[in-house]
Each structure stands twice: as C-alpha cells, then as structure tokens.
Amino acid sequence: MKITSLQDLGEMRAALHKAEREAAERAARDKAEQARLARERNLFAHSVGKVSTLPSHGRVETQSTSPLPEPRQRERDEQAVLREAISDEFDVESLLDTDEALSYRRSDIGVNVVRKLRRGGWTIQAQIDLHGLRRDDAREQLAAFLRDAVRRGLRCVRVVHGKGNGSPGREPVLKGKVRSWLVQKQEVIAFVQARASEGGHGAVVVLLKPTQGHAAAPALPSPLSPSKPHR
Numbered sequence: 001m002k003i004t005s006l007q008d009l010g011e012m013r014a015a016l017h018k019a020e021r022e023a024a025e026r027a028a029r030d031k032a033e034q035a036r037l038a039r040e041r042n043l044f045a046h047s048v049g050k051v052s053t054l055p056s057h058g059r060v061e062t063q064s065t066s067p068l069p070e071p072r073q074r075e076r077d078e079q080a081v082l083r084e085a086i087s088d089e090f091d092v093e094s095l096l097d098t099d100e101a102l103s104y105r106r107s108d109i110g111v112n113v114v115r116k117l118r119r120g121g122w123t124i125q126a127q128i129d130l131h132g133l134r135r136d137d138a139r140e141q142l143a144a145f146l147r148d149a150v151r152r153g154l155r156c157v158r159v160v161h162g163k164g165n166g167s168p169g170r171e172p173v174l175k176g177k178v179r180s181w182l183v184q185k186q187e188v189i190a191f192v193q194a195r196a197s198e199g200g201h202g203a204v205v206v207l208l209k210p211t212q213g214h215a216a217a218p219a220l221p222s223p224l225s226p227s228k229p230h231r
Contacts, residue, residue, distance in 0.1 A: 103118065103190070103191065103193065104179065104188075104192075106190065109190050113189075113207065117191075117192050118192045118195070120198075122155060122156035122205075124156050124198065125149075125156055125157060127157060127158035127159070128158075128159055129160040130159065130161050130162070130174055130178065131160055131161055131162025132162065133174075135174070138178070139177070142159065146188070146208070149208060150211060155207065155210060156205065156207055156208070158194060158199065158204070158205050158206070159182070160199055161174040161175050161177075161178040161202065161203065161204070162202050163175075163202040175201075175202075179191070182206060188206055189208065189209055190207040191204045191205060191206040191207065
C-alpha cells in the first residue's frame with residue numbers, strides 16, 4: 001500500500017492489527033482442536049488408569065476355528081424324502097383282506113367304507129396308468145401321483161397296474177407291488193380291486209384321506225377306454 005497521508009498510515013495499521021488478530025484466533029482454534037483430539041485419543045487410558053503387561057505363561061495361543069455351517073434345510077428335505085419313501089421289501093399280505101377281490105383298509109376305517117368303495121360309492125377323480133413301466137419308474141410315478149392328488153384335495157383315484165398278460169410267465173408283477181406301495185402311504189386309507197367297468201383285475205380304486213380347504217376336483221369319465229387293453 002502506498003502511503004500518501006496520515007490517513008493512509010492509520011488504515012495500514014488497522015489492517016495489520018486485524019490480520020494479527022485473525023491469525024491469533026486461528027492459532028487458538030487450532031490449539032483447542034489439537035487438545036480435543038488428544039483428549040479423545042487418551043480417553044480410554046484415562047478411564048482405565050495405568051496398565052501393565054501380563055507375565056508370560058509359556059503357553060501357545062491357538063486360534064479357534066468357527067464350526068462349519070450345518071445344512072439344516074437339506075437334512076429336513078432328506079428326512080421328508082425318507083418319510084415318503086416306499087419300499088419293495090414291505091410284506092403286504094398280512095394287511096390285505098382275504099376276500100376274492102383283495103382289499104385294504106386302515107384299522108380305524110370301517111368295513112362299510114370298503115364295501116362302499118367296491119360298489120363305486122366314490123367318483124373316481126383321477127387315475128395313473130403304470131402298466132408297462134419298469135418297477136422303479138412305476139414306484140416313483142405312483143408316489144408323485146399320490147402327492148399331487150393330496151395337494152389337489154382328491155378323495156378317490158384309480159391306479160392301473162395291468163393284469164400281467166404281457167409279463168414273463170404271465171405273472172402280474174406290478175399288481176402285488178402297487179398294493180405293497182399303497183399300504184405304505186399314510187394318505188391311503190383304503191383300496192379295492194376295480195370293478196370290471198373300471199379295469200377289473202388290472203386296476204385298484206384308492207380312497208385317500210380327506211383334505212380340508214380344497215374344492216372337489218372334476219371326476220374322470222368312468223369306465224376305462226376299451227380301446228386300450230390293460231395287460
């Protein structure tokens with residue numbers, strides 16, 4: 001600044017005093033901030049007091065590893081599959097009534113239920129045709145069919161196993177297997193050999209547990225098509 005008068009000199013002095021004052025204020029703020037940061041850094045030490053190093057105990061510190069996660073959902077799924085599994089080794093003969101048309105009912109189901117089922121008292125709502133399938137395929141498809149029928153709230157279904165006319169020795173292999181598999185399913189409460197118009201010796205009519213909350217499914221057209229023999 002060029003000084004040309006006493007007034008200019010006074011203004012310069014005022015500017016210098018202002019700059020010095022602002023510099024002092026900045027220095028004071030910086031000092032206060034540094035003190036605050038120092039207090040925060042030393043807060044823990046001031047809180048707990050003086051500390052000392054623990055003496056060495058001569059032992060090696062090992063890091064513990066966290067346990068591996070357990071596949072709980074997979075275990076539950078596997079248990080559910082086991083509960084639904086049906087075995088080929090199950091002996092069904094002692095559970096079947098020894099009438100000329102083999103039938104089955106659970107112990108808490110009355111004889112009249114089987115009689116009504118045999119007379120066609122329930123409308124057949126769905127069917128599965130297993131004859132011609134290999135044993136393992138037939139077992140899996142039957143289990144899936146029953147699960148779907150229960151899910152849909154069906155009460156009466158037909159299982160076609162064939163009469164065995166096309167099997168070696170003309171023995172109905174699937175006929176006995178189907179009855180054994182059905183007995184092992186909790187949702188099956190009774191079954192009878194189908195009437196002649198519904199498949200006769202080549203099929204069984206199955207009664208399932210009632211399921212609440214489902215509307216009745218449409219029924220299948222009753223007798224099996226005569227154009228497709230069940231061997």
